[in-house]
Amino acid sequence: MILFSHPLVSSKTPKISDFSASNSSQNDEFVLVKNKLQAVISNARGVKFIVCNNLSLAKELQSVADDYLFDSKITLIVKSDEELSSAIDARIDAVICENFRIP
Numbered sequence: 001m002i003l004f005s006h007p008l009v010s011s012k013t014p015k016i017s018d019f020s021a022s023n024s025s026q027n028d029e030f031v032l033v034k035n036k037l038q039a040v041i042s043n044a045r046g047v048k049f050i051v052c053n054n055l056s057l058a059k060e061l062q063s064v065a066d067d068y069l070f071d072s073k074i075t076l077i078v079k080s081d082e083e084l085s086s087a088i089d090a091r092i093d094a095v096i097c098e099n100f101r102i103p
Helices: 036-044 055-068 081-089
Strands: 002-004 016-018 030-032 049-052 073-078 094-097
Touching (some): 049 055, 055 073, 073 081
Parallel strands (some): 002 094, 016 030, 030 049
16 A cells, blocks of 8 residues: 555645546546546546545545556555554555644
8 A cells, every 4th residue: 555644654745626527637647536437537537646535436436447457556545543543444445644643
């Protein structure tokens, strides 16, 4: 698993862009998607990290990514150790720790 913005891991803070069907920059590294269609399109555009903000969608996207061998990594925004543990159990590629505190 790739960790971003975790207080115990040195990493960059990602700049997340919203998915846009009409206006896509080829330089977008992190794109927030709302469904699997946006994820498939983002992967085809060469986005490195497809971001979502709930575990249910992350699981669905991870399954699609695994089946279709996406080059993109499925990335979940998490806010706690519990959410991070759930992402680990679900085998999500990456997480972004938002407002994360060490217990």
